[in-house]
Amino acid sequence: MRALVFLLVVAVASAKVFDRCELARTLKAAGMDGYYGATVADWVCLSKWESSYNTQAVNHNTDKDHSTDYGIFQINSKWWCNDGKTSRAKNACNINCEALMSDNIQSAITCAKRVIRDPNRLSAWVGWRNHCKGQDLTQYIAGCGL
Helix, strand or coil, X not given: CHHHHHHHHHHHHCCCECCHHHHHHHHHHCCCCCECCECHHHHHHHHHHHHCCECXXXXXXXXXXXXXXXXXXXXXXXXXXXXXXXXXXXXXXXXXXXXXXXXXXXXXXXXXXXXXXXXXXXXXXXXXXXXXXXXXXXXXXXXXXX
């Protein structure tokens, strides 16, 4: 019985880690392909390098505002969401940062669509700039039936 309770606690505490193709199909269905010039491959690549497709990913930054990046897209608390801890937060997505870590990534998608409308576009994400920009990204959607 204890083992069953332990497994249930672990299952509840575990994050959803998307399969690459599952994420690609989810993003395509959500209208992310071609949104402000970004392809599904851009988003999948970005998610790979920002969160390893993990909805519960959190990264505490070393910036002066002590901002944090949240969720599958690693959306930053200084500019885009409110975590109640980041000084001078803007919350341009008008969302609590915790909502960005849901297994249902619709809120994260909605906020990512807001981020990409900013002049920096995909370059707002370091992972995309360092690993995806200017690269052949076909591997990120290969075999996904898109």
